[in-house]
Amino acid sequence: MVPLARRMLFRDRGRLLVTVIGLGSTVSLILFLLAVYDGVRDGTINYVRTAVIDLWVCQKNANNLIKSSSFVQTSRAAEISRIPGVRGAAPLMRIITRARIGQRDTSTLFILAFDPRTRIGEPASIAEGTPHLERHDMILDRSFARKYGLAVGSILRIQETPFRIAAISEGTNALLAQYAFVRIDDGEELLGIPGIASFILVRLGAGANPQQVIDAIRRLDDRLTVYTRDEFVANNLAEIQTGVLPVFGAIIVFGALVCGLVIALMLYSSVLERREDYATLKALGASHLYLLRLIVVQSIAGSLSGFACGLIVTAATTPILLQFAPSVTVHYTVSAALIVFAGTIVIGICGAAVPIQLLRRIYPAEVFRA
Amino acid sequence: MSDVTIAATRLSKSYEGASTVTAVDDVSFDVHAGEVVLISGPNGSGKTTLLAMLGGLLLPSSGTVTLNGRNINSLPPGGLPAFRLRSIGFVFQAFRLLDELTARENVELVLEMAGARDAAIRAAALLEDAGMTDRADRLARNLSSGEKQCVAIARALANDPAVILADEPTGSLDSRAGEVAMRLLSGAARSRGKAVVIVSHDARIEKHVNRVLRMADGRLGDR
Numbered sequence: 001m002v003p004l005a006r007r008m009l010f011r012d013r014g015r016l017l018v019t020v021i022g023l024g025s026t027v028s029l030i031l032f033l034l035a036v037y038d039g040v041r042d043g044t045i046n047y048v049r050t051a052v053i054d055l056w057v058c059q060k061n062a063n064n065l066i067k068s069s070s071f072v073q074t075s076r077a078a079e080i081s082r083i084p085g086v087r088g089a090a091p092l093m094r095i096i097t098r099a100r101i102g103q104r105d106t107s108t109l110f111i112l113a114f115d116p117r118t119r120i121g122e123p124a125s126i127a128e129g130t131p132h133l134e135r136h137d138m139i140l141d142r143s144f145a146r147k148y149g150l151a152v153g154s155i156l157r158i159q160e161t162p163f164r165i166a167a168i169s170e171g172t173n174a175l176l177a178q179y180a181f182v183r184i185d186d187g188e189e190l191l192g193i194p195g196i197a198s199f200i201l202v203r204l205g206a207g208a209n210p211q212q213v214i215d216a217i218r219r220l221d222d223r224l225t226v227y228t229r230d231e232f233v234a235n236n237l238a239e240i241q242t243g244v245l246p247v248f249g250a251i252i253v254f255g256a257l258v259c260g261l262v263i264a265l266m267l268y269s270s271v272l273e274r275r276e277d278y279a280t281l282k283a284l285g286a287s288h289l290y291l292l293r294l295i296v297v298q299s300i301a302g303s304l305s306g307f308a309c310g311l312i313v314t315a316a317t318t319p320i321l322l323q324f325a326p327s328v329t330v331h332y333t334v335s336a337a338l339i340v341f342a343g344t345i346v347i348g349i350c351g352a353a354v355p356i357q358l359l360r361r362i363y364p365a366e367v368f369r370a
Numbered sequence: 371m372s373d374v375t376i377a378a379t380r381l382s383k384s385y386e387g388a389s390t391v392t393a394v395d396d397v398s399f400d401v402h403a404g405e406v407v408l409i410s411g412p413n414g415s416g417k418t419t420l421l422a423m424l425g426g427l428l429l430p431s432s433g434t435v436t437l438n439g440r441n442i443n444s445l446p447p448g449g450l451p452a453f454r455l456r457s458i459g460f461v462f463q464a465f466r467l468l469d470e471l472t473a474r475e476n477v478e479l480v481l482e483m484a485g486a487r488d489a490a491i492r493a494a495a496l497l498e499d500a501g502m503t504d505r506a507d508r509l510a511r512n513l514s515s516g517e518k519q520c521v522a523i524a525r526a527l528a529n530d531p532a533v534i535l536a537d538e539p540t541g542s543l544d545s546r547a548g549e550v551a552m553r554l555l556s557g558a559a560r561s562r563g564k565a566v567v568i569v570s571h572d573a574r575i576e577k578h579v580n581r582v583l584r585m586a587d588g589r590l591g592d593r
Contacts, residue, residue, distance in 0.1 A: 002479045007470035280466040283427055284480055284525075285455025288448070365427040367466055368418050368537055 005297040008274065016302065019266040023259050023306020027340060028313040030255045032321070034336040037248045039173070039329035045236045046171035047112075047179060048229070050124035055202035055210065056232040057089075057217060058225050064235040065094065065199075066110075066174065067243070072224065074184075074197045077115075083216045085208030090115035091197030093187040096177070100157040101148055107327070108177040109144065111158070113187020113197075120201045123181055128152055129167030133183050137166035141178035146326040159190055173329045200224075256347055263302050263351035267295060271355040275362055282364035291359055296352045303348030307341055374400040375565035376424060376533045381433035383419050383588075393419040395588035396433070401565040403532070406556050408568045408575055411585035417569040418537055420585070424567060425458050425535050426450050438532055455484050459526030459564075461555070463538035465518040467510035473497060473521045474506040480528045496524040500554055516547025523554045527562065534558055536568045540575060552578040 009016060048056075048065055057080065062070035072091070080089040093113040099106045114121030122131050127142055129152040140150065145168055150156065154165045163182065172179035188194050204213060214226045227235065271278060281291060314332075322328060377400035384392045394416045401407045409417050422428035424435055426442045435442050437457055445453055460466075467476045474493050481489035497506045500520040505513060513521065519539060526534050536555060540548030556578045558564045568575060576582055584591045 002471060002475045002482055004468065004471065004475075004479060007468075011470050276466070277468055280462075280468070282451065283425070283454070283460055283466075284483070285451045285453075285458075286483055287451050290483060363427075365422045367427070367460075367462060368422060 005294050005301065008270070008277075008294070009298045009301055012270070012273075015266060015269070016305075019262055019302055020305045020309045022262045023303060023344075024309025024313050026255045026259045026262070027307050027310025027344065028317065030252050030340055030343075031310060031314045031332070031336065032318065032330065033248050033251055033255075034340070035318075035330035035332045036328060037244065038331040038333055038336065040244060041237065041240050042331055043171060043173040043329050044240050045233050046125075047123055048236050049233050050171065051121060051201075052124065052203065053120060053201045053229055054204040055213065055217075056227045056229070057200035057202060058198075058227070060223050060225050062225065063227065064232070064239045066236060067239050070094075070198045071196055072198070072200055074195050074200075076221065076224070077197075077200050079220055080200055080202060080217055083213055083220075085205055085213045086202055087205040087208075088118050088120055088203045090118040090120040090201055091184060092121045092199045092201050093184060093191060093196075094198040095187060095190055097158060097190070099163075099180075101150070106144070106148055106156070109158075110174065110177045110179045111182055111187065111190070112179060113182050113184045113190075114201075116183045118203075120203055121181075123169040123172055123179070125170040125172075127168045127170045129165070131167055133166055133181075135183065136161065136163050136186060137183070138163040139167040139169050139181040140165050141172040141180065142168050142170050143173040143327045143329055144178035144180070161186075161190065173327065178327065256343060259303070259306065259344070260347045260351045263299055263306070263348060264354040266302060267299055267352060267355040268358060270298070271295070271358050271362075276366065276369070278359060278362050279364055279366040282362065283367040292352075292356060295355050295359060296349060299352035299355075300345055300348035303344045303351065307344040310340075311337070375403045375405075375438060376401050376567070377436045378420070378424060379434045379436070381420065381423055381435065382431050383416075383423060383428065384431045392588050394423065394430075397585075397588075397590045398433075399583060399590060401533070401567055403563045403565050404559050405581065406559045406566040406568065406579040408570060408579040408582045409585055409590075410569075410571055410573075410576075410582060412571060415585045416588040417571075417585050419588075421535050421537055421567065421569045424533075425460060426454050455480065456529050457531050457533065459529070459531040459534045461519070461522050461526050461534065461536035461539045461551075463541040465510075465515070465522045465542070467513075467518055467521055467525075469511035470509065472507050472509055473502055473513060473517070473524075476510055476521055477525045477528050480525055484529045486529075492528065493524075496527055497521070499527075500524040501550075514547070515542050516544070516550060519543060519547065519551045520554060523551060523558070527558055527564075530562075532565060534564050534566045536566065536570075538570050538572070539568060540570065540572050545574065548572070548574060 059070040062068040074091040077089045077091050095111040116133050152165055155162050217226050379398050381397045383394040384390050411417050423430045477493035477496055478489045502520050505517055539551050555566050559566045
């Protein structure tokens with residue numbers, strides 16, 4: 001096969017290079033946004049998904065950890081733990097606040113206070129340090145610690161109370177805020193309202209029927225709502241998707257449009273410049289399908305070159321970006337890359353539409369122009 | 371001479387505007403297989419418009435063009451390119467080779483467009499006939515004008531068309547290269563039985579042709 005499409009594409013290397021870099025930058029932005037979204041999603045639900053909790057008991061109408069208010073009496077934990085099939089129950093308190101490091105305020109922290117005796121509610125992934133908390137000890141998210149240069153043994157103040165970092169946790173970064181974990185008694189001290197928690201966390205015994213336990217908890221107090229772990233994960237995920245996904249989606253769609261316009265512009269100017277060559281091909285007898293394929297192949301090849309460039313740009317720039325924004329967690333996934341790859345091919349095909357319109361207006365008799 | 375290969379019958383082309391301009395006015399002639407016909411005349415006489423209509427690149431205002439008995443103006447728009455590809459070879463003053471392809475690839479391209487399976491072999495043979503074997507793998511943009519026209523003629527012959535239409539084939543060549551190009555075109559008529567129509571105002575061509583048709587103000591006169 002005569003490689004006409006490739007030769008036409010590579011004829012003006014400068015234009016191709018600018019196009020590929022433009023596409024690559026946009027593809028890199030899209031890949032980065034998808035990775036940030038996956039990081040936010042995983043960071044937000046990871047704690048709920050991985051902490052050893054079977055049932056979440058909330059105030060009625062509260063259904064997630066991140067964006068709903070829930071108040072329950074801590075005394076309910078003891079009552080629930082007496083229900084047949086329950087292995088243990090403990091309160092979990094959520095406090096949203098800022099910390100101080102020296103004279104500096106930090107960004108917002110999601111503090112979760114759990115019962116250190118039962119350890120129900122402690123994070124599943126401890127990167128360093130010990131999860132056994134003494135009074136005024138804290139487990140802090142790794143991204144937050146990195147952002148403020150904190151390590152195990154460092155001190156930060158919350159509402160004037162100094163807390164020592166006893167451990168660093170992973171998978172606890174929700175982008176807008178990071179999680180920290182303290183003892184329930186420290187949480188009560190910070191909140192200043194004894195006897196009140198946000199949730200009651202339940203662990204079931206081996207062979208227990210979850211539905212029977214849920215029904216028993218509801219009989220105990222009909223102002224309570226109970227979710228299984230899977231339901232609670234789904235609730236939190238839905239909260240992220242409705243809150244963050246549209247913003248990310250809009251930026252990604254805009255990025256895809258920019259990609260399409262860049263490739264369309266390159267090919268449009270190429271066809272315009274090569275008008276006589278296309279007229280010659282028409283005069284010699286090239287079919288419309290042949291010419292269509294010639295344009296689409298160039299468009300897809302240009303787009304895929306941009307995709308490849310985007311992968312390289314992403315690999316090169318991500319470590320630098322994370323240096324400047326250490327609280328951002330990115331999760332690159334093969335599925336996201338495949339989606340962008342497929343999207344690039346679609347954009348390549350769509351980007352060919354504009355030059356194809358121009359091609360229609362080139363008449364074969366133009367070949368006689370001197 | 372054998373049967374009529376290409377025939378123009380009462381062919382006219384007018385352009386409507388503030389005033390109507392008639393580029394070709396009631397032209398009729400035919401060309402036989404193996405014949406070389408020169409249409410000569412001054413600039414603006416309508417030669418190129420006539421050639422474009424003969425090649426199906428321009429629709430006549432009236433009249434018909436028949437090629438091997440088939441009215442090419444009655445072909446559906448989608449069918450005309452394929453018909454042109456297999457039945458008509460073009461040679462242009464400005465060569466119209468694709469610069470980023472080699473000489474061989476330029477010939478191979480039209481063979482591939484026609485679905486030829488042995489495109490590479492046939493392209494090599496055509497370039498050999500045109501004396502271009504040693505230049506076959508050079509990019510078209512690196513060939514001399516004479517070499518480009520030889521490749522263009524090889525390309526025109528690639529799909530074994532019945533008719534070759536040449537627009538000022540020597541217009542951009544020195545006399546020696548022009549002589550080579552004309553020998554190739556007249557050879558195509560003699561040895562391959564092609565009907566060759568040449569449009570030119572280069573008087574040096576006349577010795578290579580069987581017939582000269584004079585054109586002036588869109589009308590044809592025989593000589």
